[in-house]
Amino acid sequence: MESFGARLHRAIDERGPLCVGIDPHPALLARWGLDDDVAGLDRFARTVVDALGDRVAVVKPQSAFFERFGSQGVAVLESTIRQLRNLGSLVLLDAKRGDIGSTVRAYASAYLDPSSPMYVDAVTASPFLGVGSLAPMFELAAEHGGGVFVLALTSNPEGASVQRARGADGRTVAQTILDEISQLNAGAEPIGSIGAVIGATVGKTGCDLSAVNGPLLAPGLGAQGATAADLRVVFGSAAPAVLPAYSREVLGAGPDPAALRAAADRAVAECRAVLAMS
Numbered sequence: 001m002e003s004f005g006a007r008l009h010r011a012i013d014e015r016g017p018l019c020v021g022i023d024p025h026p027a028l029l030a031r032w033g034l035d036d037d038v039a040g041l042d043r044f045a046r047t048v049v050d051a052l053g054d055r056v057a058v059v060k061p062q063s064a065f066f067e068r069f070g071s072q073g074v075a076v077l078e079s080t081i082r083q084l085r086n087l088g089s090l091v092l093l094d095a096k097r098g099d100i101g102s103t104v105r106a107y108a109s110a111y112l113d114p115s116s117p118m119y120v121d122a123v124t125a126s127p128f129l130g131v132g133s134l135a136p137m138f139e140l141a142a143e144h145g146g147g148v149f150v151l152a153l154t155s156n157p158e159g160a161s162v163q164r165a166r167g168a169d170g171r172t173v174a175q176t177i178l179d180e181i182s183q184l185n186a187g188a189e190p191i192g193s194i195g196a197v198i199g200a201t202v203g204k205t206g207c208d209l210s211a212v213n214g215p216l217l218a219p220g221l222g223a224q225g226a227t228a229a230d231l232r233v234v235f236g237s238a239a240p241a242v243l244p245a246y247s248r249e250v251l252g253a254g255p256d257p258a259a260l261r262a263a264a265d266r267a268v269a270e271c272r273a274v275l276a277m278s
Contacts, residue, residue, distance in 0.1 A: 001143075001144060003142075003145055003192075004121060004122055004145055004146050004147030005147065005185075005188055005192050005214065005215065006189075006190060006191075007145070008058070008243070009191050011058065011089075011090050014057070015055060015056060015057040016268035016272055017057070017242065017243060017244055017271045017275055018056055018057055018058070018243075018268045019056075019243050019244065019245040020052055020056050020058075020059055020060065020245075020246055020250050020264060020267075021060040021061070021062055021094065021219075021245060021246070022045060022048050022060065022062065022065075022080065022251075023062045023065055024040075024065045028248065029041070032044060033255070034255075037069070038069050038072045038073060041065075041066065041069060041073060041076050042076045042079075044255075045061075045076055045080045047255050047260070048251065048254070048260065049080060049083045049084055049087065051258075051261055051264075052250075052260060052264055053083060053084050054087045054088055055261065056089055056264055057090060058090045058091075058092050058243060059084050059089045059091055059092070060091075060092040060093070060247075061080055061091070061093055062247075063077065063094060066080075074118075078117045078118060081119070081120055085121075090121040090122070091120040091122075092120065092121065092122045092123070092124070092147075092149065092217075093118070093120040093123045095107075095123055095125075097111075097124075097125055098125050098126035098128055098129055098134065099129065099133070100129055100133045104133060104135075104137060108137040108139075108141075111123040111146075112137065112140040112146040112148075113140060113144065114144055120146075121146060122141075122148060122149060122195070123147075123149070124148075124151065124197060124217075125137055125149065125150050126150075127150050127151060127152075127177050131150065131176075131177055131180040131181070132180075141193060142193070146193070147194065147215070148193070148194050148195070149195040149215070149217050150177060150197065151197045152174045152177045152181075152198055153198045153199060154197060154202075155199025155200065155202065155219050155220030155224055155226070160202075172207075175206075175207050178196055178208075178209070178211070181195075181212055182213060185212065188213060191214060192212075192214035192215075193214065194214050195212075195214045196209075196216055196217070197216075197217045197219065198235070199219055199220040199234075200219065200221050200224075200226035200230050200231060200244070201220040201224055201225055201226045202234060204233060205234060209237075209238035209241070210237050212238070212241065213241075214241065215243050216235060216238060216241045216242050216243065217243050217245055218231060218242050218244050219247075220245075221244055221245060221246050221249060221267075222246050223248035223249060228244065228267075228270040228271050229274055231271065231274050231275060239275045240275070242271075244267070246264075249267065
């Protein structure tokens with residue numbers, strides 16, 4: 001089976017370097033004139049899918065905003081995933097799961113097994129219990145051509161106290177995570193399938209990001225304060241591996257489908273121009 005890294009590389013070539021989040025939080029539903037209920041959630045998700053599913057490389061539903069409506073919300077998420085895949089977008093589920101043993105294997109089965117109703121192309125994962133604890137996710141991803149994006153340097157300000165802390169060997173926690181991802185991606189072409197999450201708001205990382213040889217998801221653009229120009233500062237020579245992620249900056253243009261498409265097109269143009277200069 002073709003690897004996630006190869007499929008992502010092709011999708012970015014064809015559709016441009018952009019990941020759009022589907023984050024239907026209450027304020028955004030209200031801005032769209034929708035009720036904060038399952039019907040509003042479903043209308044929101046369908047509008048985003050219809051507008052962007054056939055033109056954006058990666059779409060990233062935020063699982064929590066669907067889960068808060070219980071089983072009906074999860075059913076909307078399952079339908080959203082199916083629709084996006086049918087339209088050709090790669091689906092990255094933002095779930096940030098992490099555990100050990102049989103539990104992380106269950107998470108892997110939920111998201112990375114093609115027989116699951118929640119099957120996606122890739123999932124975000126938390127390495128707080130150790131990168132090695134995520135091995136079942138990595139293994140199932142490799143078996144079925146999926147991907148895993150591991151949190152490393154996140155865009156929230158609270159993350160720095162943990163992620164930039166140094167261990168006994170002098171490396172930061174983030175660098176240790178990146179080093180382990182690099183080993184998992186060693187020799188992969190055109191790019192590995194285990195990615196890292198590096199916020200566009202973090203500034204200079206002090207890490208050799210080009211050594212990761214995997215996709216670098218860059219949230220924090222738009223509403224969180226980062227601009228496309230910040231990608232040069234954060235990623236430098238690793239620019240070819242960057243997958244910029246926008247949510248509210250694009251979704252705020254809705255509910256008009258044409259306005260959503262125009263916002264996505266602007267984001268692609270801005271990111272493509274900046275990354276090409278890096």
